[in-house]
Amino acid sequence: MSRSWQVVALSSEVADEPFAVQIGGTGYALFRDGDGMCRAVLDRCAHRRAPLSLGRVKDGLIQCPYHGWAFDGANGACRAIPNLGTNQKIPAAYKVPALAVSERDGWIAVAAEAHSEWTGHDCSDEAEGRVTLAFPAPLLIDALLDSPTAFLDVRGLTIFDDHPLGDPVPAQGGIVARYAAAPARLVRQEKVLADFPFTLSIAAPAGEGIVDIDLTAAQGVSAGRVSAAIVARDDRLADIVWRSSALSGTPRFREAPQAAALVRAKRYISAARDAVRQTKAA
Amino acid sequence: MEMASTNRIHPAKPLGEQRWEPGTFALRDAWFPLAHSPSLKSEPLFRMIHSAPIHLWREDGVVRATEYHPAEHGSRPAMPLADADGDYPVIERYGHIWVWYGDPKHADPVVLPDIPFLPEHRSQPRFSYGVNFFHCTYELVLENILDLTHIDFVHGNYAGTSESDGDSISFESTSETVTMIRTIRNKPTSQYQRDVLGVTAKYQDQTAFTHVFIRSGVCFLHSHYSAAPSIPLMQSNTPESRTLTRANYVFGIQQTDSKAYAQAWPRTARFIAEQDEMVLNPQNPQYFGQSFRPDCSTRFDAAGLHFRQRYNALAERQRAGDYGYARDMAEGSDLAEILKVKRLTPRR
Numbered sequence: 051m052s053r054s055w056q057v058v059a060l061s062s063e064v065a066d067e068p069f070a071v072q073i074g075g076t077g078y079a080l081f082r083d084g085d086g087m088c089r090a091v092l093d094r095c096a097h098r099r100a101p102l103s104l105g106r107v108k109d110g111l112i113q114c115p116y117h118g119w120a121f122d123g124a125n126g127a128c129r130a131i132p133n134l135g136t137n138q139k140i141p142a143a144y145k146v147p148a149l150a151v152s153e154r155d156g157w158i159a160v161a162a163e164a165h166s167e168w169t170g171h172d173c174s175d176e177a178e179g180r181v182t183l184a185f186p187a188p189l190l191i192d193a194l195l196d197s198p199t200a201f202l203d204v205r206g207l208t209i210f211d212d213h214p215l216g217d218p219v220p221a222q223g224g225i226v227a228r229y230a231a232a233p234a235r236l237v238r239q240e241k242v243l244a245d246f247p248f249t250l251s252i253a254a255p256a257g258e259g260i261v262d263i264d265l266t267a268a269q270g271v272s273a274g275r276v277s278a279a280i281v282a283r284d285d286r287l288a289d290i291v292w293r294s295s296a297l298s299g300t301p302r303f304r305e306a307p308q309a310a311a312l313v314r315a316k317r318y319i320s321a322a323r324d325a326v327r328q329t330k331a332a
Numbered sequence: 333m334e335m336a337s338t339n340r341i342h343p344a345k346p347l348g349e350q351r352w353e354p355g356t357f358a359l360r361d362a363w364f365p366l367a368h369s370p371s372l373k374s375e376p377l378f379r380m381i382h383s384a385p386i387h388l389w390r391e392d393g394v395v396r397a398t399e400y401h402p403a404e405h406g407s408r409p410a411m412p413l414a415d416a417d418g419d420y421p422v423i424e425r426y427g428h429i430w431v432w433y434g435d436p437k438h439a440d441p442v443v444l445p446d447i448p449f450l451p452e453h454r455s456q457p458r459f460s461y462g463v464n465f466f467h468c469t470y471e472l473v474l475e476n477i478l479d480l481t482h483i484d485f486v487h488g489n490y491a492g493t494s495e496s497d498g499d500s501i502s503f504e505s506t507s508e509t510v511t512m513i514r515t516i517r518n519k520p521t522s523q524y525q526r527d528v529l530g531v532t533a534k535y536q537d538q539t540a541f542t543h544v545f546i547r548s549g550v551c552f553l554h555s556h557y558s559a560a561p562s563i564p565l566m567q568s569n570t571p572e573s574r575t576l577t578r579a580n581y582v583f584g585i586q587q588t589d590s591k592a593y594a595q596a597w598p599r600t601a602r603f604i605a606e607q608d609e610m611v612l613n614p615q616n617p618q619y620f621g622q623s624f625r626p627d628c629s630t631r632f633d634a635a636g637l638h639f640r641q642r643y644n645a646l647a648e649r650q651r652a653g654d655y656g657y658a659r660d661m662a663e664g665s666d667l668a669e670i671l672k673v674k675r676l677t678p679r680r
Binding site for chain 1: 475479481482484485486499610611614615618619627628629630632633
């Protein structure tokens with residue numbers, strides 16, 4: 051588990067029942083304690099390894115479905131074992147690893163330890179969702195920069211992967227790539243577009259973070275945003291946890307046929323990142 | 333809950349110093365009940381033991397068990413666990429077809445489990461037997477069976493809650509078996525007993541017995557209630573692979589005078605198995621490929637930990653080439669007395 055903050059879930063996904071997430075091949079159970087604070091513990095009971103995420107929350111503790119052992123989300127300590135008398139002490143070593151959790155702006159972020167405060171990521175949303183793709187997370191971010199339609203479509207909008215608007219540029223420690231976009235109905239009417247009403251900007255962070263995809267109309271007027279946290283479930287699968295606002299159509303993350311072609315052509319080794327590196331070197 | 337151990341043989345070292353790695357070793361030289369007798373006809377059935385394929389069928393009234401399908405039998409070289417003709421040793425008893433998995437020269441009917449509550453040479457009625465599957469290695473199923481504390485949690489609607497005025501567990505073992513007995517006083521009557529059996533007593537006493545055979549996974553379960561009927565259960569828990577256990581089950585319906593109960597209780601087998609499957613299925617991969625991190629246990633896990641010790645000891649012996657049965661196996665108490673059932677067949 052990384053020491054830096056990583057967004058892994060939406061606030062709305064963690065309610066009364068435990069919620070399971072996978073991060074880097076390891077399962078964690080998210081749940082809300084008695085004060086409504088979001089907690090995250092290893093999704094494996096210290097007793098007989100049953101997934102805690104299949105259990106329930108009782109008295110602010112996450113309770114295993116197998117034998118009822120209950121754990122404190124603040125530090126992972128086992129606080130209750132059914133059948134044990136109240137005068138019997140539970141050994142301090144009986145615990146599960148607990149992550150630091152920060153909940154801001156509708157996102158839930160976790161880290162191995164809270165070495166600094168997570169600054170959050172402001173995003174109002176009208177739609178949100180989660181999807182799992184059979185594509186490695188780091189490569190997925192690079193591929194989004196190089197060819198956004200390989201993984202994203204927005205209903206009613208045509209994005210032109212082959213019409214970049216300028217070279218990718220470094221920005222705020224990450225990279226921004228821009229592409230032309232137009233309403234789908236306009237594309238159907240005109241054979242070749244000379245001008246494009248929209249710009250799609252993809253801002254990918256330097257490391258773990260949230261990818262912001264902004265749709266901008268003429269004169270910089272915002273036409274909507276999709277913010278997506280891309281989580282490596284393991285080395286082959288990625289979870290995309292997304293929120294969108296003001297977009298006229300619902301965004302959909304999926305692996306389009308050209309995603310495989312990208313892999314074969316090795317273009318996913320980030321032409322955008324290469325371009326930025328060359329710009330910096332110059 | 334009180335704990336008392338009457339185990340006769342104390343293992344050399346505590347489990348904490350040993351790894352528990354279920355599904356990584358195939359205990360052999362034992363009889364495995366692969367099919368209910370009535371299901372075996374001339375058309376071959378396919379079964380597995382530790383991923384070894386076995387084809388079963390009746391040929392002119394004789395039960396055959398071979399590695400290869402009858403159509404291929406004789407055309408391919410026999411494997412070490414079959415005899416020179418490619419047949420596995422086989423016995424039909426207690427309404428089951430038992431196959432010897434191990435060196436055919438060691439196949440001995442003497443080590444077939446003694447099942448006091450089943451008729452020796454005929455099958456039970458169709459409503460009293462069936463099959464369930466657990467998507468896990470069989471060792472976890474046996475731990476589940478020996479672990480009576482999960483019953484209050486996972487099967488609370490059938491068994492009642494964990495409240496009681498007194499709760500004690502004792503266990504004993506041989507080199508091949510582990511037995512656990514749990515005695516509970518004034519336990520709330522379960523919803524099933526109230527709603528289906530019409531038991532009006534709010535509280536009753538319960539004594540639950542489990543007895544497992546470590547090599548084969550065969551187990552017996554029986555619960556006595558002070559105000560409700562009960563019948564014992566035999567379950568095969570055959571290790572088909574590290575991710576699948578076949579649980580052929582049959583109930584000893586002759587142990588109750590209540591015909592209605594004898595008909596009704598076997599119907600719950602599937603639902604109770606589904607409740608266990610809900611935890612066993614996701615639990616299984618947690619034991620594979622994980623870094624060594626001992627499980628935490630309490631005194632209520634004593635029988636299960638004892639099972640782990642006995643299992644590890646057997647595996648260690650077999651890794652060294654010793655597949656024999658120790659003398660203590662013949663010294664065990666009469667199972668009919670342990671399970672508190674009336675014996676239908678003479679003790680073997």
